[in-house]
Amino acid sequence: MNKLIIAFTQLIVKVLGNLAFRTIAISKKIGNEEVATNVLLKKVEEVYALYDKLILKPIYSGQGKIVVEKDLERDTSYNGLRRVIQGLARFNSEKGNAAKKLLEIYEITGSINGLDYADESEVIKKTIAHMKSEEYAASITKAGLTEELADLEQKQKVFQETYLAQITSNAELRRQGTASGLRRDLEMALRSYYAYVWAMKNYEPWNKLYSELAELIKAAKNTIGKPEKDLTNDEIELETKK
Structure with a gap:
């Protein structure tokens, strides 16, 4: 044997x-x-x-592939919303004026280009927070972008949950x-x-x-x-x- x-x-x-x-x-x-x-x-x-x-x-x-996919989905939503706001801001109308107001937010929060996952999340979360704040919420409504903002918020939430799950797994592996x-x-x-x-x-x-x-x-x-x-x-x- x-x-x-x-x-x-x-x-x-x-x-x-x-x-x-x-x-x-x-x-x-x-x-x-x-x-x-x-x-x-x-x-x-x-x-x-x-x-x-x-x-x-x-x-x-x-898991790693899913994180990349969810990051792309939130980036697409974020960039899409920004492009719509930039487009509307070209018009002298109620929507246009609301969009011009919303562009102030991007001056405050900055760009997500070239950022790592964590820093990008911070920029997107701050952007969402500003858009939902008392100062800018009315402009979101006037520009007709309530659904688009909700989509971005959901995409960011899903990404964050997926990313945190990956971090937890990696941290546990390091402990072991x-x-x-x-x-x-x-x-x-x-x-x-x-x-x-x-x-x-x-x-x-x-x-x-x-x-x-x-x-x-x-x-x-x-x-x-x-x-x-x-x-x-x-x-x-x-x-x-x-």
Whole structure:
């Protein structure tokens, strides 16, 4: 019988996570208290929980991409509102005069061009606050821009919530250690557990567990050397056809 050994460092992030997840599931499926309460398995569970929460979940959710999308949406709303106000200000009418009044706000708050997410948020929040203030609210109404302001406010709110969620996730990851450090912890936990299962392979119920883990590791090995884009979902999930 071969030892339960695999080059963990050559596994992509998702495959390593699925290897840990399936290892835990297979061990629990054995239905033996000795296996279920094994201290090395408990360590795998503990580290995997962090790995899943701080590394896998952000990957699957595409959190970084969503932040960029929500930033673009609020920028489009902000710039669109400003262009409408600038356009209306060219007319000598009630709407035009209201727009001229609203242009004062942009002189106060400044531009969002070239700003990072945090500074841009401050400019947009101040712009919204001024437009809703007693001094300028009537001008928003006269210019017929109530809905447009509400759209900007909603877009800013959604962006802020998304951005704060990303910051919280990153901060939690820093508290727990780096992503590479957490990955090494998971690799070490799996390595130790596999070594124990192999050492106990001649005894019940470890012999059955050994056989199933050997198949799982074989499936993981089959992904090594393949570009992630070429891996099928079954390969990434370590699904084997029997």
